[in-house]
Amino acid sequence: MKRVAVYAVLVVGAFVSVFPYLMVVFTSLKTAPELNSTAPWLPALPGTLDNFVSLFDGSIANVSFVAYLWHTVLLTVVLTVGQLVFTTFAAYAFARMRFPGRQLLFWAYVATLMVPNVVTMIPLYLIMRQIGWVDTWMGLVAPYVLGSPYGIFLMRQFFQTLPADLEDAARIDGAGTMSILLRVILPLSKPILGTLTILTIVFSWHNFLWPLIISSSDSTRVVTVGIASLQGNLGADYNLMMAGSFVALVPLIVVFLLFQRSIVRSVALTGLK
Known part of the structure; x- marks a missing residue:
């Protein structure tokens, strides 16, 4: 019972x-x-299936859903690659390299996790406007492509669990810092890299607030903002919005089906670390 x-x-x-x-x-x-x-x-x-046909045949005024999907894919790829590269370098520096103020700088950076994103949206938008990056791809990716506090914290904690003797042995063999990172550390870090990749893909694909603020034309509009644009002044086309939402869900469902084990392992890693 x-x-x-x-x-x-x-x-x-x-x-x-x-x-x-x-x-x-x-x-x-x-x-x-x-x-x-x-x-x-x-x-x-x-x-x-008329709602799906309407999304993709261009019959809806001021909506280019295919372009929105392509922009979202491109944004997700760029942010994922940027997060993996820059987060790995920063996390390794905080975990293994010795320099004055390392701990203070690391915890000050991680402390920014306590600040809600909505608090920084307006100052960030003003900065982008001053440098002319409003409604551009540079403005769309700049706040996230250079790493995130959570990603750096996650990678740094994992790097600290790796034995330092492996690096010492590599240095005895004549390996430099970059060689150690690429040939010793990263091959051992596939689980945490997979975790960071999955988290970044989900965040990038679902990101809505910043693309809504920084984008004002179809040239930089992503699928989440495109779905919201189906709601007009006279009402909302809920059937079309749900069709767009279903299309936006399909790639993440495919990612889940292909990487079920990695996703379960990522949940375990993020919970234990």
Whole structure:
């Protein structure tokens, strides 16, 4: 009976978690009349793919959904590569290199995690406006491409768990700092690199507030802002918005299916570190 009760609670929890996604699918397959005539939690029979066709055939005014998807993919790739490169260098410096004020600088930087992003949005926008990066790709990626406090903290804590004897042995063999990092440290850091990659991909793909503030044209608009733009002054096309949301969810679902083990391992690493 105890096991039955546990599984019953798990089934209810799973249903509560999955139900919003089911509503996204159901709503995306409805026409506008069906949206108002059927309950939100019931599917339309038969469903229609007209909403998806409208997203991709360019029939919606001022919406270029294909371009939004491409911009999001490009943004995700750039931010992921930048985070991996710069976060790795910074974390290794904080973990292994000795220089005056290292601990003070590290904890001062990590302390910025306590500051909500919304607090820095306006000063950051003013800086971008002063240097002419508003509505540009440089302004879109600059706040995040050079690393993040959480990523540096995560990588630094992992580097400190690696035995220092490995580096000493490499130095005896004549390896320099860069060679040690690339040939010794990084091959041992695949789990934490996978964790950082997954976290960065999810953050970059779902990022909404900063792209909304810094972008004002289709040339830099990402998919999250594109979905929000489907809501006009006279109302919201919920069926189209849900179709766009479903399309935006598909890549992350594919990432989850392909990297289930890495995602579980990343949850374990971020929980224990």
